[in-house]
Every structure is written in C-alpha cells, then in structure tokens.
Amino acid sequence: MTPLSHIRNFSIVAHIDHGKSTLADRLIQSTNTVADRDMKAQLLDTMDIERERGITIKANTVRIDFRAADGEDYVLNLIDTPGHVDFAYEVSRSMRAVEGSLLVVDSTQGVEAQTLANVYQAIDADHELIPVLNKIDLPASDCDRVAEQIEDVIGIDASGAIAVSAKTGVGITETLEAIVQHLPAPTGDIDAPLKAMLVDSWYDSYLGVVVLVRIMDGVLKKGDKIRMMQTGASYGVDRIGVFRPQMQNIDALGPGEIGFITASIKQVRDTKVGDTITHEKKGAEEPLPGFAPSQPVVFCGLFPVDSAEFEDMRDAIEKLALNDASFSYEMETSAALGFGFRCGFLGLLHLEVIRDRIEREYDIELITTAPSVIYHVYMRDGTKIDLHNPADMPDMTLVDHLEEPRIKATILVPDEYLGDVLKLCQDRRGIQMDLTYAGSRAMAVYDLPLNEVVFDFYDRLKSVTKGYASFDYNLEGYRQDNLVKMSILVNDEPVDALSMMVHRDRAEMRGRAMCEKLKELIPRHMFKIPIQAAIGGKVIARETLSAMRKDVTAKCYGGDATRKRKLLDKQKAGKKKMRQFGKVDIPQEAFISALKMDN
Known part of the structure; x- marks a missing residue:
C-alpha cells in the first residue's frame, strides 16, 4: 500500500467544453498509464452517447503513477467530472471523495456560469484549487485577462495559474508537478476500524454490481466480510482493484486510496450512494456523513409507441436505473397512451440522455409527455398533496392554494445581449435579484419559476444571445402563486x-x-x-x-x-x-x- 504522503486525490472541474476530458487524456498519456496505441480521444467517456454528443455524463476515475522531479513516486487518483448542470449530482459526489481540484478555465472564453457553480461545490467540500488556463494554442487566448477574471469573479489567487494546451500537450508536466506540490495528501488512520465511502455503483454483466469506494480509515482486503452501515447488509469481498483505466486487481486498499470492489451484490439498489462500508466484526461505530440524496427536478411520462413493448421497456428502465442513482420512475397509465412510466430527472438534458439510451440500447420507440415539475397542493381540509402530473389535479373547489418550485438562476452574458436576456426572464415571470459586471460581461441573478425554465428556456437563452450566455441554477424552495x-x-x-x-x-x-x-x-x-x-x-x-x-x-x-x-x-x-x-x-x-x- 502507498504511504499517505505519496497519494494525491483530485478532480477536474470546469464549464461545459472547456477541455476537462482532453486534459485527463493528456495526463494519462504523459505518465504512460495507457500505451500510445490504446489512446483515443475522451478515453474516460465510455458510453456511445457521451462520445457522440462530446459530453461527459458519468464521472470516471483513473489511477496514475507519476515520478516527480524530486525523484519520489506518487499515486494520483483522478476523477473526470461532467460540466452540465443536469449532472451536478455526479460532480458533488466526486468532490466528496477527493481533497483538491484542477479548475480548468478556457483562456479564450473566461469564467462561465458552470465554472462558478462547480467552484462553489469544490469550496464547500474544502478543496484546494489549482487554476489551469487551457487552450493557449488558440489565437484568441488571453491568459492575463482570464487570470484577472478568475480573481475578480471567483476570488481565488490566479497568479500561479498554469497555462496549458490539453490538445498539444504544453504545460502538462507543470500541471502534474503542481498537483504533487500544492494539493494536500489525504488523511486517515491505517490502524482504525475500516471506514470506506461508497462513491458510486453500477451493474456489470460479468461481475455483478461494481462498487467504487474511497477508503477513509483502516484497510480493506480481499476476502474480508463487510457491512453496509445504512442498509445493514453483509457481503464477502470477492475482488479489489483500481482503474488504470482498465480494471486491475490488487490485494488491498489502504487509507486515502480510491478503488473498486465486487462482493456478489445482486442489485444496485442494495448499494446506497454515500453509504459507509465497514468490517462486519469490529466495525466503525459512527458512519461517515453521506451525500444528500438527489432530488428529481423534472418529471415526464414515457410510453412505448407500441403498447406490446411495455414489458421490454420496463426491463430497459430498470437496467438504466441500476446505473443512475439520480433517475427515479413509477408506473402510470393514461387514457390516450396506455401503460407507461412517470420518470424523474435532474433536468432536460438528463431526460434526453435517458430517452436516447432507451431508444438506442433497447430499440424501443417512445412517446414523451410534457415535462412538468412537482407542485405542492394545499387542500381546504389542511392536507398537502405533491402533484407530479397536471392530469391528476384534484377538483379546484377543494383546493385552498398551490405552491410552485422556484430557482435562483445565474446568467453570465456579454453586455450587448443583456436587454434580450432581461426581457426573456421578465417574460418567464422572473424577479431580478442582482446585476453585476465582471469585465465586459454582465452577471444577472434571477428568481424564476422552475416550470417556466424546464421546457425550452435554455434553448431560448442560447438563441437570443447567439450562444454566448451561460446559465446555471439551483433550487430555492416553494412559493405560492395563482396557478x-x-x-x-x-x-x-x-x-x-x-x-x-x-x-x-x-x-x-x-x-x-x-x-x-x-x-x-x-x-x-x-x-x-x-x-x-x-x-x-x-x-x-x-x-x-x-x-x-x-x-x-x-x-x-x-x-x-x-x-x-x-x-x-x-x-x-x-x-x-x-x-x-x-x-x-x-x-x-x-x-x-x-x-x-x-x-
């Protein structure tokens, strides 16, 4: 096992398309973790749909060995995270498993809304941040302006920001040295009872359920009897390994290390993300603070075009839910569409990705109903109902009032498009909370109703700003309105x-x-x-x-x-x-x- 002082765990965070996955590729390639002949672009993006859309959907991990300039050998555990707001849950989970982050900012575009959102998550998780200015090979690159922007908007020191071109490989060695020098080593006690955090789990058709764990204290060995502290279930560990990025079996994982285990677990729903794994005998007394469970934001009905395919669709949805902790579903019937499922998603991109995966991987044509959000319906007799589907609305004479979810939206936009953006937010019943400037770009903060945002707000925002605006939101709670x-x-x-x-x-x-x-x-x-x-x-x-x-x-x-x-x-x-x-x-x-x- 590697000594704690020689381990560094970090994630790469950035806005969409600022070069996270490409930077991960270069870090893997420059340390010879993968032979050149096996290298391909977006190496860690394994799903077809990720490659096709050029986005990261699942956070992926890889273990890299690096010999620093001081002659010492270090083990670097890297987690490549998604950039889209719909997959922010993946980002927040990854953050909890590591101690530091590379903050990648495109040196031509500057700080964007999602950069801010991800930085705040990293700061919440007490991360040490290393700013990295990417895409310096482009003629429009302006490192001084962007470094100044990072200091103004985010408020972290960017004087030592590393200038990198992930495409050509410039600055990669400096990045690896900075990770070793500036990021803290993990802490943990090798003699304490085992405490391992369950970061993610997915289903593999050969191995059963594969569980990604981060060891906090103690040692996990092959053959150990383990217990999940939330569910109370016990298992025997069959195999322990690390990702390089292929699976490589090892005998034991010590404090600070990130790896995977398999333990004859039949269903992914037996493994709660954020759970604490300990030994069955002489285990830990107190579990680790887990993650808040993900809250679905958007609901819509999915129905098969051919009602004879309903059973196939049920299998497909169950298999997808195995690999995606943030996707929820329940059965529903509709007079017009027959049998189907009411599904919950973290946003519209998440909905599109799930729908595409069902149509592509399982060959089932789908009808999708209007996306809707959860309303709180307060009845005259004092009871409260959660309304997922507008078709189930109770008789209005029995209803006292309705509340709808509101969000706090942060929009970064060049000055010349600000008027159009303010008008769009006003049209969607938005309430302006703040308007500040970062250089030539305005940052508008709005309180908006979620149901006005969920359908095509993002598309409209992109079209009125010619694609220059960036947008991020978080839920603020419920408020009464005349609905x-x-x-x-x-x-x-x-x-x-x-x-x-x-x-x-x-x-x-x-x-x-x-x-x-x-x-x-x-x-x-x-x-x-x-x-x-x-x-x-x-x-x-x-x-x-x-x-x-x-x-x-x-x-x-x-x-x-x-x-x-x-x-x-x-x-x-x-x-x-x-x-x-x-x-x-x-x-x-x-x-x-x-x-x-x-x-």
Whole structure:
C-alpha cells in the first residue's frame, strides 16, 4: 500500500467544453498509464452517447503513477467530472471523495456560469484549487485577462495559474508537478476500524454490481466480510482493484486510496450512494456523513409507441436505473397512451440522455409527455398533496392554494445581449435579484419559476444571445402563486398528455397559442374537429379543424336541385354520426411540437 504522503486525490472541474476530458487524456498519456496505441480521444467517456454528443455524463476515475522531479513516486487518483448542470449530482459526489481540484478555465472564453457553480461545490467540500488556463494554442487566448477574471469573479489567487494546451500537450508536466506540490495528501488512520465511502455503483454483466469506494480509515482486503452501515447488509469481498483505466486487481486498499470492489451484490439498489462500508466484526461505530440524496427536478411520462413493448421497456428502465442513482420512475397509465412510466430527472438534458439510451440500447420507440415539475397542493381540509402530473389535479373547489418550485438562476452574458436576456426572464415571470459586471460581461441573478425554465428556456437563452450566455441554477424552495390547470380537449375528449399548469394571467394566451399550434399539427379527418383549451368547465380558446369532403354530387348531371340537396344532407348526417364515434389520431410529433410554445 502507498504511504499517505505519496497519494494525491483530485478532480477536474470546469464549464461545459472547456477541455476537462482532453486534459485527463493528456495526463494519462504523459505518465504512460495507457500505451500510445490504446489512446483515443475522451478515453474516460465510455458510453456511445457521451462520445457522440462530446459530453461527459458519468464521472470516471483513473489511477496514475507519476515520478516527480524530486525523484519520489506518487499515486494520483483522478476523477473526470461532467460540466452540465443536469449532472451536478455526479460532480458533488466526486468532490466528496477527493481533497483538491484542477479548475480548468478556457483562456479564450473566461469564467462561465458552470465554472462558478462547480467552484462553489469544490469550496464547500474544502478543496484546494489549482487554476489551469487551457487552450493557449488558440489565437484568441488571453491568459492575463482570464487570470484577472478568475480573481475578480471567483476570488481565488490566479497568479500561479498554469497555462496549458490539453490538445498539444504544453504545460502538462507543470500541471502534474503542481498537483504533487500544492494539493494536500489525504488523511486517515491505517490502524482504525475500516471506514470506506461508497462513491458510486453500477451493474456489470460479468461481475455483478461494481462498487467504487474511497477508503477513509483502516484497510480493506480481499476476502474480508463487510457491512453496509445504512442498509445493514453483509457481503464477502470477492475482488479489489483500481482503474488504470482498465480494471486491475490488487490485494488491498489502504487509507486515502480510491478503488473498486465486487462482493456478489445482486442489485444496485442494495448499494446506497454515500453509504459507509465497514468490517462486519469490529466495525466503525459512527458512519461517515453521506451525500444528500438527489432530488428529481423534472418529471415526464414515457410510453412505448407500441403498447406490446411495455414489458421490454420496463426491463430497459430498470437496467438504466441500476446505473443512475439520480433517475427515479413509477408506473402510470393514461387514457390516450396506455401503460407507461412517470420518470424523474435532474433536468432536460438528463431526460434526453435517458430517452436516447432507451431508444438506442433497447430499440424501443417512445412517446414523451410534457415535462412538468412537482407542485405542492394545499387542500381546504389542511392536507398537502405533491402533484407530479397536471392530469391528476384534484377538483379546484377543494383546493385552498398551490405552491410552485422556484430557482435562483445565474446568467453570465456579454453586455450587448443583456436587454434580450432581461426581457426573456421578465417574460418567464422572473424577479431580478442582482446585476453585476465582471469585465465586459454582465452577471444577472434571477428568481424564476422552475416550470417556466424546464421546457425550452435554455434553448431560448442560447438563441437570443447567439450562444454566448451561460446559465446555471439551483433550487430555492416553494412559493405560492395563482396557478391553474389548463386542459386541452380534442373533439371534446381531454388529452392527458397535453394538460399543463399555467399562471392564470397567461392562461388565455397559452391556450390560444396551443390551439393554433395543434390545428396545424393534427391531420384533417372526414369530420370537423373542435380543439379547445379549458380551465375547469370554462373554455378559454378554440380552433376548429375543418373536415375533408368527398364530392358526392359529382355524378349529378342536370336535373332538379333537390337531387344534389338530398345527397349533401345524407353526407352531412353521416359526418355528424362519424363525429360522435370518430377517433382522432394525434401524431407523436404533434405532442412534442405543441409543447415548444415559443417558436
């Protein structure tokens, strides 16, 4: 086992696309952890969807051996973290397992919203930070300006920031030396009872459940009997190893080390992230402070297009939930869509990633209903209900008031687009809390309702700022507001998947826009179709989709006008009957398009 003074544990944090994964690649390559012939870009991103989108979704670890300039050998445990706000839970867990962070900032772009969010998480976890200015090979790079910005906006000393080009490999050796010199060694007592933190777990079809652990005190050996302190379950350790980045088996893990164990655990739900692992006999008395469980923010229904695939979909969702602690689901049924699942996500990107994985890895076509958030409904009899799906809204006469979740959003934007951003936030019922400047960029802090943000706020923000704005948010709690449920009726039948919660002042505008949109999207039928938006029993907007007509008088040449009249009346009666029994087919695209309101 490596002595504590020669171990360094660190994560790489940065905004999206500032070069975390590329920097990890160079650190791995320059220390010969992986042979050159096995190197590929984004080495630690193992999922197809990560490579395709060029983003990191799961935090991944690797153990690197490095001989420093002083001739000593060090073991570096690196965790590459995601940058997107939807995967902030992955970042916060990784932070708890390490003592320091490399703060990567793009020397052409400067400090962005997510940089701030991740830095605050690192500071919360008592991390030592090393600023790294990446992409110095680009002509637009300006290290002095960005270093000044780091000092102004974040408030940490950037005079010793390391200038690096992760693409070409400049400054990588200096980065490794800085990790050894400036980051603290882990602390821990080798003779104390075993305390290991469960950082992550996932399912491997060959090994069963693989558990990523960080040893705080004591030693974990192969063959030990261990106990999970939260669940109380006991297991025998089959195998212990480290990632280089392939799995490599070793005999024992000591204090300060990060590695994996397998212990014939059948289901990932038996391993709670943040749990403390100790020995079954002579174990630790007190568990480590765990992580707060992740709170799903966005909910939506997932239904198979072909209802015969429901069982396959259930298997797919169960397998995905095994590998993703922040994804939750429960069964639901809908009159229009049949059997499906109500799923909880950390944000819209998380939703898209899960949906893409189900469609791609399990070959199941899905219908996705409108994303919604959890509302608190306070009834007149004093009870409180959590409302996940607007279709389940109780009778309004029994409801006293509703509360909706609010977020604190931080938006960093170049000065010239500030007016558009303020207008967008105002349109979404935002309340301005703060507006400051960092150089030529404005930092606006807004209190916004989450349900206005969850659908397409981010897309709108990117389009009004030509992609220059960066955005980050955290939940602030619930507040009462004048909210109502708006139902959409097609041919007098309510469509569950399209019902939504709206603010009463905007209900008519939203209803009218929705009806106009659906009129374009629903194909014409043989009978006319009324499309209505209603609040309770009151219709607030209506459009009528006219019927397709067959020319029934084509065969009448001359003769009395009553001949034509008789045929037209017969057709009219047929259409009336058809409208009573006719079923309107709403294509899948119509659901998604109708919900993108602001286009």
